[in-house]
Amino acid sequence: MSEIAAKAPARPKRRLIVSRLVPYLLLQALVVIATVLGLQLLQPSDPDDFALSGFSLREDGKARPVTLPHFTSSRYSLADPPLYTGAFTFKGGDAGWSVFLPRFSNAVEVAINGVVVLDSRRDTNANRPDRNTPEIAAIPSSLLHDGSNEITVRLFVWGPLKGFLDTVYVGPDAALRPAFETRTLLFVTLPVVFSAWQSILAVILAIMWLMRRREPVYGVLAAAMVLGVIQAFMPPPVPPVAVSRLASVLLASAPIESALIVVFGVLFFGWRWPRYGMLLFAPGLIVFAVGLIAGPPLPRILFLLLGIPTVGFSLVLMACVTAAAVVRRQDAASLTIGCAVTIVLTCWIHDMLSVFEFVTNERTFVSRLSYSAMLVAIGAGLTWRFARALNQVDGFAGQLVARVREAEERLKASFAREEARARAAALANERTRLMRDLHDGLGGQLISIVALSERGHEGATITDAARAALKDLRLVIDSMDDIGGDLMLALGSWRERAAMQLRPHDIALHWRVATPQGLPLHPELRPWHVIQIVRILDEAVTNAVKHAAARHITVTIDTRDDGHGPYGVISVADDGGGFDLGGGGGEAAGANQTARGLRNMRSRATRCGAVLVLSSDRSGTCVRLQLPQVFPDSDAAAG
Amino acid sequence: MTDQGETGEAITILLVEDDAPTCWRLQDALVKAGYEVRTAGTLGEARSALAAGAPRVLLTDLRLPDGHGVELIRETRQRFPDTEIMVISALGDEESVISAITVGATGYLLKDAFPTDIATTVRDLVAGHSPISASIARFIVRRTQSSSEPPPGPALNTAKLTPREIDILWGIAKGFSYAEIASHLGLSRQTVPGHIKNIYRKLEVHTRSEAVFEAVQQGLIKL
Numbered sequence: 001m002s003e004i005a006a007k008a009p010a011r012p013k014r015r016l017i018v019s020r021l022v023p024y025l026l027l028q029a030l031v032v033i034a035t036v037l038g039l040q041l042l043q044p045s046d047p048d049d050f051a052l053s054g055f056s057l058r059e060d061g062k063a064r065p066v067t068l069p070h071f072t073s074s075r076y077s078l079a080d081p082p083l084y085t086g087a088f089t090f091k092g093g094d095a096g097w098s099v100f101l102p103r104f105s106n107a108v109e110v111a112i113n114g115v116v117v118l119d120s121r122r123d124t125n126a127n128r129p130d131r132n133t134p135e136i137a138a139i140p141s142s143l144l145h146d147g148s149n150e151i152t153v154r155l156f157v158w159g160p161l162k163g164f165l166d167t168v169y170v171g172p173d174a175a176l177r178p179a180f181e182t183r184t185l186l187f188v189t190l191p192v193v194f195s196a197w198q199s200i201l202a203v204i205l206a207i208m209w210l211m212r213r214r215e216p217v218y219g220v221l222a223a224a225m226v227l228g229v230i231q232a233f234m235p236p237p238v239p240p241v242a243v244s245r246l247a248s249v250l251l252a253s254a255p256i257e258s259a260l261i262v263v264f265g266v267l268f269f270g271w272r273w274p275r276y277g278m279l280l281f282a283p284g285l286i287v288f289a290v291g292l293i294a295g296p297p298l299p300r301i302l303f304l305l306l307g308i309p310t311v312g313f314s315l316v317l318m319a320c321v322t323a324a325a326v327v328r329r330q331d332a333a334s335l336t337i338g339c340a341v342t343i344v345l346t347c348w349i350h351d352m353l354s355v356f357e358f359v360t361n362e363r364t365f366v367s368r369l370s371y372s373a374m375l376v377a378i379g380a381g382l383t384w385r386f387a388r389a390l391n392q393v394d395g396f397a398g399q400l401v402a403r404v405r406e407a408e409e410r411l412k413a414s415f416a417r418e419e420a421r422a423r424a425a426a427l428a429n430e431r432t433r434l435m436r437d438l439h440d441g442l443g444g445q446l447i448s449i450v451a452l453s454e455r456g457h458e459g460a461t462i463t464d465a466a467r468a469a470l471k472d473l474r475l476v477i478d479s480m481d482d483i484g485g486d487l488m489l490a491l492g493s494w495r496e497r498a499a500m501q502l503r504p505h506d507i508a509l510h511w512r513v514a515t516p517q518g519l520p521l522h523p524e525l526r527p528w529h530v531i532q533i534v535r536i537l538d539e540a541v542t543n544a545v546k547h548a549a550a551r552h553i554t555v556t557i558d559t560r561d562d563g564h565g566p567y568g569v570i571s572v573a574d575d576g577g578g579f580d581l582g583g584g585g586g587e588a589a590g591a592n593q594t595a596r597g598l599r600n601m602r603s604r605a606t607r608c609g610a611v612l613v614l615s616s617d618r619s620g621t622c623v624r625l626q627l628p629q630v631f632p633d634s635d636a637a638a639g
Numbered sequence: 640m641t642d643q644g645e646t647g648e649a650i651t652i653l654l655v656e657d658d659a660p661t662c663w664r665l666q667d668a669l670v671k672a673g674y675e676v677r678t679a680g681t682l683g684e685a686r687s688a689l690a691a692g693a694p695r696v697l698l699t700d701l702r703l704p705d706g707h708g709v710e711l712i713r714e715t716r717q718r719f720p721d722t723e724i725m726v727i728s729a730l731g732d733e734e735s736v737i738s739a740i741t742v743g744a745t746g747y748l749l750k751d752a753f754p755t756d757i758a759t760t761v762r763d764l765v766a767g768h769s770p771i772s773a774s775i776a777r778f779i780v781r782r783t784q785s786s787s788e789p790p791p792g793p794a795l796n797t798a799k800l801t802p803r804e805i806d807i808l809w810g811i812a813k814g815f816s817y818a819e820i821a822s823h824l825g826l827s828r829q830t831v832p833g834h835i836k837n838i839y840r841k842l843e844v845h846t847r848s849e850a851v852f853e854a855v856q857q858g859l860i861k862l
Contacts, residue, residue: 470751474730478774484781492773492814504753511814516823518813 020327028342035346044182050171055086072163076297084153088170090144098173100136100180103166105129107156112143132364134183160301164363194372195232198225201379217267224260227253251299255284255307258314265318269325283310315345340374433528441472479531488518490530498541505545514558519568529631532604539601540572540623547594548576568627578616649675655685655699661750672758682706693719700727701735709742716743723764733778745769745839768832769839776811799841807834
């Protein structure tokens, strides 16, 4: 969709908007019609048989006949209220008559035959102009007499709204009571129920917002609901209220509340709240400020001038916001809220019409009720959305756990594979090394034995070769053992073999370990290092036996430290005749063999990172092997 | 180089080895040293030879045509506790030597040892000095260290070894001579061989049930 929009930006987009907006507007028109019809249908029916419509009104000293329902002019004084006087006929024997006033504003005082039976000024709820509180009063039977009886209604009005008195009903209590109960249920009990719901939802939403500060939408709605609840339970700013100033401050709640609802709508549908949007709160704040400073009735007038239009403007704004959301999102939430806003707006228009007397016969205000219902619906929807989000989180967490487990298993499998591969590689390496070691020593010696046997040699030569082969076999086997990086353990075995080798030649092996520890530990020491070192020492001893005619061989094991960490030094010294290191002169064969042996020793030392120093003179030969501080990991000179 | 027992009689040796040249070689060396040597090529022959009388020393190979030398060592150890037993090994590897030690052998002899060494080893053994190699010592001490997972190789219970004995084994494993070990540990040089024999005795598993007990103790068997 975005691609299409990018290619041809203007037209298809507009067409899309129209194609979405038109059905929505049609739907809203249907909602308006349904609301109007619903209001007509829900209009509580009153017992018309007992209606009293013909009254004489005495106002400002003048009397004139009027027909109820009747509007009087607005006034700000409670003194000398308009007085309606009428008459009804009582038939003896009927028990328990009552007078029932379905709707009046703002307060009434009803007297039968000059005796007051009802004064609504003491009932704060009844005084609220925004509630359609009905009143009923039983007429003591002693007051009634057969035939015509007089009823007088004093209507107290506090501006700026006009006074209103609906038809008055006088008749048997049993006939009037059901109508009164219906109205009480609709206009008294239901708002209280809604307010209770609102207060609960306010708490829930406030907690949600406290726990999730990133989502101010919950906080905004909670604030709106709290205002609504306060407004519903506080006494109205009308006389004879005790804390009139506080009450007038509360007048500001309605415009602020409606502005908050707009904020909620904007945030809920994912838009940014524009900075100049704060102007929407201005009327409410002005009413608030005036309420603080000036006493009634100025706040009430301001409320009528500023507050009520603000409420209407907010509702219209809200309707626009939801319409835009519907066009953009096409989801159930925006559609539902859109319909709810339309219903509230319709109710508000209905109330305005009745205030300005375009609808004359009734003065039932329904916007507050519908607004409460809408808030409750929105709150419930939000809670539902929150619960669904929690479910999604749960599901997501479950998925995550499953995924992690899966990944873990895959990892384990691949780890096992890798391990098996590494094991196989290590085994192959070890095999290669073993082959090389056997080839270097044992193989050659066995072949030499075969060759010697074939040429008919006897005795000592073959024995020497075979012994060398066995010695080498033991060395290879020995080097395979795990010595835990302690080269001394390998040298211990070597000493035994060397001593055994030297015993028939009557050469003494002296073993000198300079430090108690012997050599430093080398965790990185590998069998192939050991084998190279031992072969170097073997070669040194063999040279001493074969070529130097030594009587004593001294092996010295020492640990040195030049400040860069300890390293080991092994030296093999003999007291033989020594030999020419240059390789020149001397008997050719022996010298050649010695030279090859020396070359071998050097290359082995290099492989292990060790340094080989040879010194030889007439008094003997010394092979000094300086071990590295750390043995190299790979066999650099191998292959 | 003639060696006689305390009674003046020649020391009798039963040599069990199936490879004839090896057998001859060892026999020659021992006879030259003045020992009275009987030979057997199989487990059966060895048993009948034992039936004829207990030798002072039993030298046996482990791999025999009709059975394993370990059987012979165990039987001999039970029937003739005074007989010194040594295993003959080609390589002196831990596998063969340790398995022989656990059934009662107190030493080993390399098949390619020089004749003088062969005689010396037997003489020392009769004198109560058990030979031990650096690699065997290394194997035993490494077993004393090893933790949860038993290392490969024959089962071995090192629990009875004293710290001093373990120190001696360490010294041997690192190539020190008995004299050096004795001076390091403040012992007399003559006592070191006796310690080694003690070590062998402690490593011996006497009966089958004891073997099971040891195995449980070491966690080799889970009940």
